[in-house]
Amino acid sequence: MTRDEIKDLILEIIEDIDEDAEFDGLDADAPLRDQLDLDSMDFLDIVMELRKRYKLQIPEEEYPELATLTSCVNYLEPKLKDA
Amino acid sequence: MADYQLIIIGGCLSGLAAGIRAARFGQNILILEQHSLPGGLNSWYFRHGHLLETGLHAMTNFAPVGDKRAPLNRLFRQLKLSRKRFVTREQFGSEIIFPDHRLRFSNDLSLLVQEIAREFPASGQGFLRLVKEMETYDPFAPAPWRSAREYLSERLADPLLENMLLLPLMVYGNAEEQDMDLGQFAIMFRALFLEGFFRPEETIREFLGLLIDQFREFGGEIRFKTEVAEIVHDQSRVQGLRLQGGEFLTADRVLSTVGLPGTAALTDWPLEQKRYTGRMSFVETISLLPESRRHDLSRDRTILFYSHSNSWQYQRPEELIDPSWGVICFPENFQGIKAKKTFQLRVTNAANYDQWRQLDSGAYKKEKERCFKESTEMVAKIVGNYAQDVVYQDSFTPLTIERFTGKGAGAVYGSPIKIKDGRTPWENLFIAGTDQGYLGIVGAMLSGVTIVNQHLLG
Numbered sequence: 001m002t003r004d005e006i007k008d009l010i011l012e013i014i015e016d017i018d019e020d021a022e023f024d025g026l027d028a029d030a031p032l033r034d035q036l037d038l039d040s041m042d043f044l045d046i047v048m049e050l051r052k053r054y055k056l057q058i059p060e061e062e063y064p065e066l067a068t069l070t071s072c073v074n075y076l077e078p079k080l081k082d083a
Numbered sequence: 084m085a086d087y088q089l090i091i092i093g094g095c096l097s098g099l100a101a102g103i104r105a106a107r108f109g110q111n112i113l114i115l116e117q118h119s120l121p122g123g124l125n126s127w128y129f130r131h132g133h134l135l136e137t138g139l140h141a142m143t144n145f146a147p148v149g150d151k152r153a154p155l156n157r158l159f160r161q162l163k164l165s166r167k168r169f170v171t172r173e174q175f176g177s178e179i180i181f182p183d184h185r186l187r188f189s190n191d192l193s194l195l196v197q198e199i200a201r202e203f204p205a206s207g208q209g210f211l212r213l214v215k216e217m218e219t220y221d222p223f224a225p226a227p228w229r230s231a232r233e234y235l236s237e238r239l240a241d242p243l244l245e246n247m248l249l250l251p252l253m254v255y256g257n258a259e260e261q262d263m264d265l266g267q268f269a270i271m272f273r274a275l276f277l278e279g280f281f282r283p284e285e286t287i288r289e290f291l292g293l294l295i296d297q298f299r300e301f302g303g304e305i306r307f308k309t310e311v312a313e314i315v316h317d318q319s320r321v322q323g324l325r326l327q328g329g330e331f332l333t334a335d336r337v338l339s340t341v342g343l344p345g346t347a348a349l350t351d352w353p354l355e356q357k358r359y360t361g362r363m364s365f366v367e368t369i370s371l372l373p374e375s376r377r378h379d380l381s382r383d384r385t386i387l388f389y390s391h392s393n394s395w396q397y398q399r400p401e402e403l404i405d406p407s408w409g410v411i412c413f414p415e416n417f418q419g420i421k422a423k424k425t426f427q428l429r430v431t432n433a434a435n436y437d438q439w440r441q442l443d444s445g446a447y448k449k450e451k452e453r454c455f456k457e458s459t460e461m462v463a464k465i466v467g468n469y470a471q472d473v474v475y476q477d478s479f480t481p482l483t484i485e486r487f488t489g490k491g492a493g494a495v496y497g498s499p500i501k502i503k504d505g506r507t508p509w510e511n512l513f514i515a516g517t518d519q520g521y522l523g524i525v526g527a528m529l530s531g532v533t534i535v536n537q538h539l540l541g
Binding site for chain 2: 018019020041051
């Protein structure tokens with residue numbers, strides 16, 4: 001997957017989790033949590049979706065890597081390079 | 084490989100919510116329900132051509148679409164159900180009625196604030212402070228038991244006002260007698276006063292249908308009329324479940340929603356039954372009355388919490404029932420509910436399980452009728468006479484509750500001692516539901532969700 005594809009994947013997963021998600025004006029370097037008003041239960045869903053779709057195991061101590069859209073892409077790029 | 088990754092005992096609200104969550108991300112999830120209908124305490128039945136709901140008076144924790152942090156909306160996201168398509172009907176407004184004072188409240192907190200300022204001017208500021216504290220209090224942070232009565236007394240300094248506020252909060256969720264843990268108080272205070280009452284547009288049947296459809300959509304399997312006889316285990320792990328009739332199902336993990344005493348009965352968990360069996364149970368009577376009387380009997384209130392005595396106590400009565408205080412609910416009095424030929428008036432009174440238990444079947448019937456009469460007389464003092472207009476009436480006792488829900492001693496709010504992390508002495512057996520500490524319908528469902536998130540997704 002390219003960086004752009006990973007970005008779209010994350011946004012698609014969030015949209016799937018939250019029917020009210022608004023991406024207009026989303027800052028890729030600011031925390032997703034604050035911008036989209038998501039909580040830790042929603043973040044768990046992002047992790048679980050990645051596991052379900054790509055068999056990706058993300059240990060709990062690495063959840064902070066998913067804080068912003070850019071950090072998600074950085075973190076997932078090597079893991080999804082063959083996906 | 085085990086037959087199932089996870090077996091959930093109980094097709095109740097917490098069991099179904101847990102099931103949806105587990106099935107969304109896992110495989111081979113089975114729910115076992117002993118009855119032919121789902122819902123547990125919150126189910127339905129047909130009598131006299133009417134669908135009658137058990138349990139549900141109203142759902143608490145009302146939140147409008149878009150308020151992402153509200154428990155109701157978080158719950159819908161977790162279950163991947165559309166909150167936008169779920170139609171909610173808010174209450175007209177409710178009232179707490181004591182001999183010398185009345186307090187109205189609605190889903191807009193300012194009404195209760197005004198009422199308290201008028202009826203108890205000296206406590207007005209204290210109540211505002213309490214609201215501020217409750218808005219930010221974290222009831223799920225581990226904390227030792229703390230007395231809600233002492234907390235209230237420090238802020239309001241008026242025992243009558245304290246009683247009036249506690250009555251609805253206790254009768255809708257407190258498993259303890261007399262007092263309440265502050266954490267449980269905070270949950271109930273938010274659920275009732277800060278968020279408020281609503282109903283699904285239709286009945287509990289359609290709501291449960293929505294949950295079962297979602298569970299099946301995610302590949303889950305549910306078996307009705309299937310009673311568990313035994314949770315089979317060794318020292319540290321559960322192997323599976325033996326069903327009534329002998330079938331044995333193996334499971335990697337088991338989640339029980341049948342309460343602590345119920346779960347103990349299926350294992351050989353040496354729980355001190357007495358400490359974990361709640362003493363608070365209730366008698367509920369449903370009366371169907373002609374629609375023409377709805378307005379004058381209900382005065383457009385949704386729920387009335389009444390006590391004929393200022394020194395009200397939340398405790399198991401000595402007698403079969405205590406009609407001197409209780410709840411009167413008008414389930415048709417929600418915004419946008421269509422009127423029918425008849426409307427319901429539901430009355431809930433505290434009851435003594437042991438007293439009901441001792442009656443033989445003849446006496447049971449007679450006493451049920453006598454209690455209905457007594458209760459109706461007490462309720463008539465609040466709403467006016469209605470006994471002569473009753474089209475149909477049905478009531479259930481602590482024994483009915485025990486039989487249909489498996490809740491020991493008919494204790495609808497479960498054990499006075501909660502197990503907040505859902506763990507048991509067996510590493511792959513967990514509990515969810517009332518005995519895990521969340522309250523109400525939304526609470527029971529969040530309990531199922533939380534326990535799955537914490538222990539059962541890995």
